[in-house]
Amino acid sequence: MEILKPAIAGTLESSDAQVTIEPGKAGIELTLTSSVMNQYGRQIRATILEALERLDVSNARVTVVDKGALDCTLKARVECAVFRSCGQSAANIPWGGVVR
């Protein structure tokens, strides 16, 4: 998917993550801050990059502020931000397809 406009999903509440995605030209530029960076930083990064790859996003600036979200929450927030940036988040989501 091509990132068309900036979009945000998620909150800064505990157990959540806020994902901001903007159009970019130089591959995936990921900026990650997390309250559990030392323990889970690598895993969080991997989960985010994996979700973006599944959605076929190859160029974007992505900022994630993680507040101790589970993997399932991270995926949900990344996907929501991407679909919002394409204006496609409201209906006909490919549940079980690229969203899984």
Added chain:
Amino acid sequence: MIPRPRPERFRLRRTMMFMNAQKPGLIKDAYIYGCDSIMLDLEDAVAENQKDAARFSLYHALRSIDYGDTEVVVRINGLDTPHWQEDVRVCVAGGADGIRIAKCESAQDVHTVEHAVEQAEREFGVEPGRTLLMAALESPKGILNAYEICSASERMFGVAISGGDFRKCMQTTPQRDGVDMLFARGQMLLAARAAGIQCFDTVFTDLDDQEGFEAEVRQNKAMGFDGKSLINPKQIRFVHQVFAPTQKEVIQAEKILLAYREQSAAGVGVFTVDGKMIDVAFIPGAERTLRLARACGMYEGDLV
């Protein structure tokens, strides 16, 4: 991925706790509280501009969190909104046990949702008929049409009244003795029993008024409800206590079932237990008591 077993249409549902599907902190460990069902909410708890985000959150929660024996029902948005069809798709794709139809007013509303569920089951390769339905009656029209709603589909497992909206329509407020919704609750119970499905009371929203809450739960039990909707885990324990059978009822039920087995094997239809006449009509009630007792940890036998 956590595959959930095929939902049971009739199971124990004493407590159904509402949770905002958009809040990861809430839904990630909802099963630890021990309520019989959780109700993940896509409707009123979710702000209008977060409906999309709540669905992504719901989908991954359903697919990756092991809720164990806790039933997972999702409250979808009303049929008068642009959201409900996508809500149905995500519920079916995620494998929710059931869908609660908000603001249900007619059998047609049930059929409309059922049709969308059938389509989604085909689309996502889900076993046809797996996804159960329940209806929330929130208006005078819903209460008046209770029976046609309750009997509208083989997927329907229950019906619940939603006090907030209903009282608004009726120009009343919660009363200590329950007189504000006495007729509506009674009518809904009659309809549910006539259709052979379960019946649940509304939430009690004043968390500081424990006395009022307890009085309402006792009245629910006395009226014959199967369970109650809740908004806070601290309400669960009391409902389970009130809905548990007494020791005396458990012993009586056990005696009835044992005697029934013996007598019917000997070709006897009507007999007495402790001086009371018993025939086949008492058996479903006794079985229900023992199932409830088992869920409450009061019965470990093998009669049910």
